């Protein structure tokens with residue numbers, strides 16, 4: 001065998017497995033079809049949303065958090081640790097946050113009054129009633145952090161190969177457009193494209209594609225927002241919040257007065273690009289969610305306008321100057337946030353089937369690789 005482990009895909013999930021395997025002393029090769037990773041892992045907010053997870057995802061997220069901090073020290077990947085501020089502008093949102101804070105305790109959640117929230121945010125959202133600060137959450141700049149992790153792995157001795165399309169996988173053997181690779185174990189970490197390799201497995205796990213719309217805009221008034229920012233719509237998306245008793249009332253309130261946001265699956269949240277980013281200081285704004293097995297190529301201008309209107313309201317800004325727009329796609333399943341299965345002896349498919357791969361992959365990989 002040429003390698004102990006071959007990994008297909010150099011997104012965060014593939015690289016997370018390479019990171020743990022290389023530290024365990026395994027001979028590892030990573031095979032990525034593109035010239036550099038351009039998938040979900042560089043299209044996201046870079047929000048390491050630890051605290052809002054629940055159950056096994058929270059376990060993975062807490063482990064992953066430690067790994068990100070280790071990578072910051074060892075690989076020099078910039079990681080910001082100002083946490084997240086969850087803004088409440090409805091009484092129902094405040095109720096969810098209060099229940100969440102009571103359940104998690106002061107290490108994980110601090111309630112803020114409007115003045116305290118404005119201080120942490122660096123701006124005052126109109127209609128602000130209060131907020132929660134989640135100090136454990138982190139932020140990275142995905143478009144630079146993911147390539148930096150790949151480069152760090154290469155420096156540690158991992159054979160990272162770009163421009164190598166994997167065309168098939170067998171036990172102990174990987175077929176690629178650049179020849180065959182032999183490895184004791186194979187991990188297929190291709191995100192939503194898991195159905196291209198293992199259609200039956202993907203169907204059994206209910207895997208579909210979730211398409212999201214993202215925008216990047218200049219920060220209005222040059223505002224400097226250190227934490228990641230979530231809103232009431234986020235409280236319906238992340239299990240930690242959505243499983244509070246108060247979430248049902250919030251869901252009903254939003255469905256009644258903002259049905260267009262529900263219909264487009266809007267999760268109003270943003271992060272600010274870190275200083276070393278090529279887009280330093282801009283706000284990464286998102287997002288909408290559309291679920292489909294085959295990705296529609298069409299973007300709906302009304303979704304962008306709706307997002308921008310909501311962000312103008314949140315930021316109290318008359319105008320937002322959009323600089324870039326893109327779409328992201330991730331694997332999604334109603335059955336749970338992870339697909340981990342061995343379709344063949346020595347071959348493991350690993351997909352994060354919820355929008356939490358940046359937050360949890362570095363913890364998930366430690367459990368997949370004993």
Ligand SMILES: Cc1cc2nc3c(=O)[nH]c(=O)nc-3n(C[C@H](O)[C@H](O)[C@H](O)COP(=O)(O)OP(=O)(O)OC[C@H]3O[C@@H](n4cnc5c(N)ncnc54)[C@H](O)[C@@H]3O)c2cc1C
Nearest residue numbers: 009011012013033039040041044047166191328357358359
């Ligand atoms: C818009 C958006 C915002 C998000 N925001 C967040 C966030 O803030 N926080 C968070 O925790 N999560 C977030 N997520 C989710 C997170 O980005 C994903 O869960 C995660 O990136 C999935 O990682 P991955 O490695 O499985 O997929 P990908 O990054 O898509 O990587 C899969 C890789 O496999 C490669 N590949 C596919 N087929 C082959 C083949 N045949 N041969 C070789 N290589 C192949 C692809 O080229 C790709 O590079 C977001 C996702 C999106 C889309």
